[in-house]
Amino acid sequence: MTEHDGLNIVPTGRPPSIPATLVRDFTPDLIDVGTHHLCPGCGEPVAMRAALEVIAELGVVQRTVGVFGIGCYTAFSNNLDVEVLQALHGRAPSLATGVKRAKPGTFVFTVQGDGDMVNEGLQEVIHTAARGENVTCIMLNNGVFGETGGHMTATTVIGQRTKNTLEGRNAEDHGNPILLANMIAGLDGSAYVARGAVNNAHNVALTKQMITAAFESQIARRGFSFVEILTMCPTGWFVETTEAPAYLGDNLAAVHQIGVLKELARA
Amino acid sequence: MTARLLEGSEAIAEAMIGAGCRFFAGYPMTPFTEVLEHMARLLPGVDGVCMNAESELEAIGMAWGAAATGTPAATGSTGQGLSLMQESLAEITLARLPLVVLNMARAQGDYFQATRGGGHGDYRHIVLAPIDVPEAVELVSLAFDLTFRWRNPVLVFGDYYLAHTAQSVDFRPPARADHDLGWALDGRSGGSGQAKLVSPLGGFKRKDQSGYNLATHYASCAAATAEMVAGVTPLADVGFIDHAEVVVVAFGTPGRYVRAAVRALRADGVPVGYVRPVTLFPFPSEAVARACEGARRVAVYENNQGQMIDDVRLAVLGRSPVDFIGGLSLDSSGFGIAPDLDVQVLRARIEEVFTK
Ligand SMILES: Cc1ncc(C[n+]2csc(CCOP(=O)(O)OP(=O)(O)O)c2C)c(N)n1
Ligand code: SF4
Ligand SMILES: [Mg+2]
Numbered sequence: 001m002t003e004h005d006g007l008n009i010v011p012t013g014r015p016p017s018i019p020a021t022l023v024r025d026f027t028p029d030l031i032d033v034g035t036h037h038l039c040p041g042c043g044e045p046v047a048m049r050a051a052l053e054v055i056a057e058l059g060v061v062q063r064t065v066g067v068f069g070i071g072c073y074t075a076f077s078n079n080l081d082v083e084v085l086q087a088l089h090g091r092a093p094s095l096a097t098g099v100k101r102a103k104p105g106t107f108v109f110t111v112q113g114d115g116d117m118v119n120e121g122l123q124e125v126i127h128t129a130a131r132g133e134n135v136t137c138i139m140l141n142n143g144v145f146g147e148t149g150g151h152m153t154a155t156t157v158i159g160q161r162t163k164n165t166l167e168g169r170n171a172e173d174h175g176n177p178i179l180l181a182n183m184i185a186g187l188d189g190s191a192y193v194a195r196g197a198v199n200n201a202h203n204v205a206l207t208k209q210m211i212t213a214a215f216e217s218q219i220a221r222r223g224f225s226f227v228e229i230l231t232m233c234p235t236g237w238f239v240e241t242t243e244a245p246a247y248l249g250d251n252l253a254a255v256h257q258i259g260v261l262k263e264l265a266r267a
Numbered sequence: 268m269t270a271r272l273l274e275g276s277e278a279i280a281e282a283m284i285g286a287g288c289r290f291f292a293g294y295p296m297t298p299f300t301e302v303l304e305h306m307a308r309l310l311p312g313v314d315g316v317c318m319n320a321e322s323e324l325e326a327i328g329m330a331w332g333a334a335a336t337g338t339p340a341a342t343g344s345t346g347q348g349l350s351l352m353q354e355s356l357a358e359i360t361l362a363r364l365p366l367v368v369l370n371m372a373r374a375q376g377d378y379f380q381a382t383r384g385g386g387h388g389d390y391r392h393i394v395l396a397p398i399d400v401p402e403a404v405e406l407v408s409l410a411f412d413l414t415f416r417w418r419n420p421v422l423v424f425g426d427y428y429l430a431h432t433a434q435s436v437d438f439r440p441p442a443r444a445d446h447d448l449g450w451a452l453d454g455r456s457g458g459s460g461q462a463k464l465v466s467p468l469g470g471f472k473r474k475d476q477s478g479y480n481l482a483t484h485y486a487s488c489a490a491a492t493a494e495m496v497a498g499v500t501p502l503a504d505v506g507f508i509d510h511a512e513v514v515v516v517a518f519g520t521p522g523r524y525v526r527a528a529v530r531a532l533r534a535d536g537v538p539v540g541y542v543r544p545v546t547l548f549p550f551p552s553e554a555v556a557r558a559c560e561g562a563r564r565v566a567v568y569e570n571n572q573g574q575m576i577d578d579v580r581l582a583v584l585g586r587s588p589v590d591f592i593g594g595l596s597l598d599s600s601g602f603g604i605a606p607d608l609d610v611q612v613l614r615a616r617i618e619e620v621f622t623k
């Protein structure tokens with residue numbers, strides 16, 4: 001045994017006896033596990049957390065059915081304490097329609113990505129919005145297929161480097177990005193449309209307000225509600241984890257602009 | 268109840284509603300359109316929902332969502348529309364959901380699609396092929412019972428003849444069994460720590476960070492499929508097989524013409540028999556094998572280039588030669604109104620088999 005004679009104890013404000021904070025202590029009630037296998041710095045868990053907190057706050061837990069698309073966020077379909085219906089890539093809005101029409105008392109939201117919603121299933125969300133279907137669609141927009149490893153989607157901004165636009169997306173070869181929230185806002189049938197982001201604390205709080213407004217719109221049966229959320233994907237963007245929030249603000253948010261695009265007057 | 272004269276499409280719609288169907292979604296395509304029209308008219312009257320889906324992709328998705336709530340649901344289409352739905356049909360099966368699907372086909376070219384599964388992955392659908400309107404009414408009832416019992420989609424294989432032939436039908440109230448709906452979603456299990464999951468990737472929430480385990484889920488789906496295949500009674504309609512030298516096999520509405528040709532030949536003393544698979548999957552292999560036991564040759568009529576003939580060959584296992592006497596026979600619109608479906612034509616083809 002080594003004697004620590006003469007070791008200088010660095011003073012602390014309090015004796016080191018406070019119990020450790022566990023991940024579980026700051027996990028929302030409706031998420032079953034404190035850890036997930038998404039990449040460090042991913043924005044999707046932040047968005048999921050906001051949505052699940054709003055569900056708890058609005059008191060609709062026991063009538064909620066979440067319909068999940070296919071992307072990295074699909075991991076969460078397995079560990080939420082709300083009922084989940086897992087859809088195919090792109091097809092969540094029609095499943096949500098079926099649930100809501102068959103059981104009008106349910107509270108129904110979808111979780112989809114830009115690849116899922118704007119590439120594979122674009123017609124689904126457009127039709128569901130135009131029908132004024134009383135469901136909420138949430139789109140996690142990171143401008144890439146994160147799950148497949150960082151490939152271009154229909155929302156990838158001009159200049160963005162992806163695995164299949166190595167020198168950046170250019171309109172001539174790869175076409176132009178679709179600004180989905182703007183498109184949906186233009187449709188009769190949509191009641192609430194907003195675009196948020198989770199790249200800083202202010203935007204997370206703003207996005208949570210948007211989710212709250214969208215969910216309240218469904219509860220008030222005003223029609224289709226939609227929240228697009230810009231999320232970090234450091235892995236698929238090939239940028240440092242710590243630089244991803246700024247990259248989001250400088251690039252994605254410069255094209256897909258944050259704000260409330262439509263809000264039908266409350267009755 | 269007294270018998271009523273109804274076209275097949277209307278009779279099928281009424282039979283679905285009688286069997287409890289309360290959700291239907293579809294996209295027009297002849298001859299499926301006619302069923303959709305009747306469902307749109309009839310469902311609101313029984314507090315049901317009929318969705319005029321913007322595409323077949325969305326029709327199957329809407330039906331999937333409704334089915335996940337335990338609501339007796341159906342959809343369908345014709346050939347091309349069914350092809351569009353295959354991705355979802357495969358996954359709905361792996362999510363173990365009950366759903367009745369109509370293929371109001373054009374001719375019989377979709378036999379492989381229906382019986383082999385037109386989508387990806389390892390799954391099976393029960394397939395029922397009615398010969399006429401009264402049988403369609405019975406099989407539609409059976410389809411709803413089977414789909415809830417086995418939590419597996421059931422396909423009803425119809426066609427233009429079935430949709431547009433008017434026949435007298437007697438609707439008997441279906442014997443409805445109580446099926447366990449503990450898996451169905453309505454939101455109520457939320458917050459219990461055991462919130463339900465309906466997913467083609469897993470049957471329950473693993474609630475850990477490692478996500479789904481497809482090895483165990485697909486294995487449990489395979490076990491359920493095996494149990495279903497063993498548990499569903501294959502059905503066949505068999506006639507005139509005493510001392511038959513040639514046995515003719517046909518399915519669906521062409522079976523009526525083949526049966527008429529066989530009956531006419533028998534009346535003339537020709538030793539010919541007839542078998543009609545009613546369940547295309549599970550295929551009634553034993554009934555076909557037994558009916559063909561003493562036969563010198565087996566003949567297969569299908570309005571396609573020869574698809575069910577593979578199953579007939581597997582059933583008789585080389586004990587007698589199997590001849591194809593069908594072939595694609597269409598009207599100019601391709602609806603499957605077949606010039607070949609004429610008793611004289613079929614008689615001649617069967618007689619030719621006797622010369623071999
Ligand atoms: C029909 C089909 N095509 C392709 C895929 C492969 N795939 C899985 S996830 C994915 C992209 C998901 O992108 P997005 O929705 O943006 O989610 P993210 O991974 O970025 O969160 C793709 C193409 C699939 N599952 N199904
Ligand atoms: S690849 Fe992107 S979207 Fe997927 S988990 Fe990693 S950071 Fe998140
Ligand atoms: Mg994405």
